[in-house]
Amino acid sequence: MTAPHPGGRQARPDEIIALRSASFGYADRTVVSGVDLTLHPGEVVALLGANGSGKSTLVKGLLGLNDHLGGSVELFGTPLRRFRRRSLLGYVPQRHTLSGTVAATVTEIVAAGRLPHQGLLARPSREDRRIIGESLELVGLADRARDDVAELSGGQQRRVLIARALAGRPEVLVMDEPTAGVDLGNQRALEAVLARLAERGTTMLVVTHEVAPLRSILTRVVTMSGGRITFDGPASRLDVAGDVTGDWVGPGARGGHDGHAHRHGQRGGPEHTTHHDGHHHDDGRHDDAGTSTSLGLTHPGTRDRRTHDA
Amino acid sequence: MxxxxxxxxxxxxxxxxxxxxxxxxxxxxxxxxxxxxxxxxxxxxxxxxxxxxxxxxxxxxxxxxxxxxxxxxxxxxxxxxxxxxxxxxxxxxxxxxxxxxxxxxxxxxxxxxxxxxxxxxxxxxxxxxxxxxxxxxxxxxxxxxxxxxxxxxxxxxxxxxxxxxxxxxxxxxxxxxxxxxxxxxxxxxxxxxxxxxxxxxIVPNAAAQLLARSFRGMMLLAAAIGVACSLGGVAASYALSTPSGGTIVLLAIGMFVACAVGDALRRRLGARHRPAELHDHEHGPDCGHDAVPHDDHLDYVHDGHRHAHHGDHYDEHSDHASVADAPERPAGRAVQ
The missing domain is CATH 1.10.3470.10 (ABC transporter involved in vitamin B12 uptake, BtuC)
Structure with a gap:
C-alpha cells in the first residue's frame, strides 16, 4: 500500500489522534466513513460541517460513545479498542442545562472531572480541590464556585463544562459546539477562555458551525460533509483572510470523488489547491459549485446559533 | 410522649x-x-x-x-x-x-x-x-x-x-x-x-430542593426531613391511632408545603434588590473592569458603579463609600 502521508501509517507517539479510513456509527448504521485525520500536540483544530455531516458522530466515536465500525483508530498510540485512559480526552459536551432536576453547585459539577483519578471510595483530596479551583480560575468562574449552576447564564454554564474537562487534566480538549447558542457578551468571554487555553498550548478539537470566533487560535480546519472529510488544511485556505462579511463559499471539497457541492477555496480568490489524502484538487476543474448554504455553514459573523447536532 | x-x-x-x-x-x-x-x-x-x-x-x-x-x-x-x-x-x-x-x-x-x-x-x-x-x-x-x-x-x-x-x-x-x-x-x-x-x-427531596443550593446540601436536608417526618409520623400515629405510613407521608407533604411557602417568601424579599443595566459583556478577568472584593464575592467597577453577579444578571452594589456613586440612584443593599 502506498502511503500518501509519509510515515503517517505508523502511530507516532506524538500523535494524539490518528484515524486511517475510520468509520463510526450506531450498531449497523454507518454515519462516518473513510476518515483520515491526525491531531498532534498543541494543535487547535476546528471540525466544521452542517447538521448531519457526521462531525458529532466522529468525535463521539473518538470518545467511545458510539461504535467504531472500521478502519484504524489510535488514541495516544493505543488502538481505540484497547484504549482505557479515557481521562486523557477532556470532553466538553453541548449541553444547555447543567443540572435540570436538582440543585448543584459549580464545584459539584466540575468535581466530576476528577473522578477518573480517584479511587472508588476515595474522597476528594486537597490536590483534587486545588485542581478544581485552578480549572475554575482558568475559565474565569472562580468567584462562582459555590453558586447553584441554575443561576449561571448559558455561556457561563459552557465554561463550567470546560472547567470540568480541564479538571480531568486531559491531554486534549474535545469540544462540541462550545460557542453555539451563547449571547454575544458570553461569547466574548468564551473566546477569551479558549484563547487563554491555546496560549498555554492546550490541544483542542472543536466541533463548530462557525469558524469566526476561533479564527485567531486555530491551527487547522477540517470540514465534513455527508460523513466524510472534505477539507483538511490551515484556516487561511478556507477563505480569504480578512473577508468577514463577503460571501463565504464553502470550504474546499474532495474533487469529483464524492460529488462535492462546493468550489475549492474562495470565490474569485487566487487559485489554490487543497491537499487531501494525497490528491490534489484544483479550482476550476469541477465547476459544479453549489450555493454557499448547502453546507449549512454560517457566514463568519452570522449569529444564528440555534443549531444542534445529533 | x-x-x-x-x-x-x-x-x-x-x-x-x-x-x-x-x-x-x-x-x-x-x-x-x-x-x-x-x-x-x-x-x-x-x-x-x-x-x-x-x-x-x-x-x-x-x-x-x-x-x-x-x-x-x-x-x-x-x-x-x-x-x-x-x-x-x-x-x-x-x-x-x-x-x-x-x-x-x-x-x-x-x-x-x-x-x-x-x-x-x-x-x-x-x-x-x-x-x-x-x-x-x-x-x-x-x-x-x-x-x-x-x-x-x-x-x-x-x-x-x-x-x-x-x-x-x-x-x-x-x-x-x-x-x-x-x-x-x-x-x-x-x-x-x-x-x-x-x-x-421523593417528597423530602422535593422539600429540601426548595431550600438547598447544592446537591450535597439537598441530600443532607432531605435526610433530616425524612428522619423528622418518620419519627414524628410514628409518634403521631400512636397518639392518633392512625396508620404509620400515611401519617409519615402526610407529615412530609406538610413539610414540602411549608418549604414552598418559605421559598416564596424568600423570593419576595429577595426581589428588593436592584438589578444593574444590561450590558452585552460578561464581567470576569477579561472584561477590563476593575474587580473589587466585596465580602464573599467580587464587584466589578463599571462606569463608576459596582456590578455584582446575581443569578443570571448583575446587581448594583452601590452602597460603598469608596466608589463614586451615581447620586440619583437610591442606595439599596442587594439581598444575597
Missing amino acids: LELLDYDFMRRALLAALLVGCAAPLVGAFLVQRGLSLVGDGLGHVAFAGVAIGVLTGTQPVWTALLAAVAAAVVIELVRARGRTSGDVALAVMFYGGIAFGVVVLSATTAGSGALTSYLFGAITTTTQSDIVAFAVLAVAVVTLTWVLRPRLFAVANDPEYARASGLPVLGLNITLAVLTAVTVVVSMRVVGLLLISALM
Missing part, C-alpha cells in the same frame, strides 16, 4: 422509622436527579409479588420481597440502557403484574386481608425483633454505600454521556443505584408500606 419508649414494639418502630427516614431520601435524591421519581413505586409493586410468594411458601416475606425487587431493579436498568421505547411498556407490565399477582395470591392464603393492608400501607408496630435486625443491617448498608458513592452516582445521573466518555462504569453505577432503591423499598415496606414508600424517597 416519652412513655412511647416504654413499649418494646414502639422502640422497634421508632428505630425502624429512624433508619428508613434516613435511607429513603438519600437514595431518592438520585432518583429525583435522574427523573425517575416513580421507579420506587414500581419496585414496590414487584416487591409485593415477592411478599406473596414468601407467604405462600412459608418463607420470610422480607427476603422473597428483596429478591423480587432487586431482580426487577436490575431488569429496569438493563431495559433503560437499551433505550427502546417498548421498554417503558415492558416495565409497566412488570409493575402491574407484580401487584396483581400479590393481591391474588395473598388473598388465597390464610394471611387474610390484614396482612395485605399491612404490607401495602405499613404496619410499623407489628415489626418483629428479627425484622428489625435485618432492616438495620440493610439500611446501614444502603446509607453508607449511597453516601460513599455519592460523587459517582451524582456524576452519572448528571451527565451520563460525559461519565461514559471519562471512563466511569455508567451501567454498573446505575444498577447499583437501582439495587439500593430496591433494598430501600423492602426495608421501608413495614414502616410506610409498599404503596407509599416512593413518597418517602
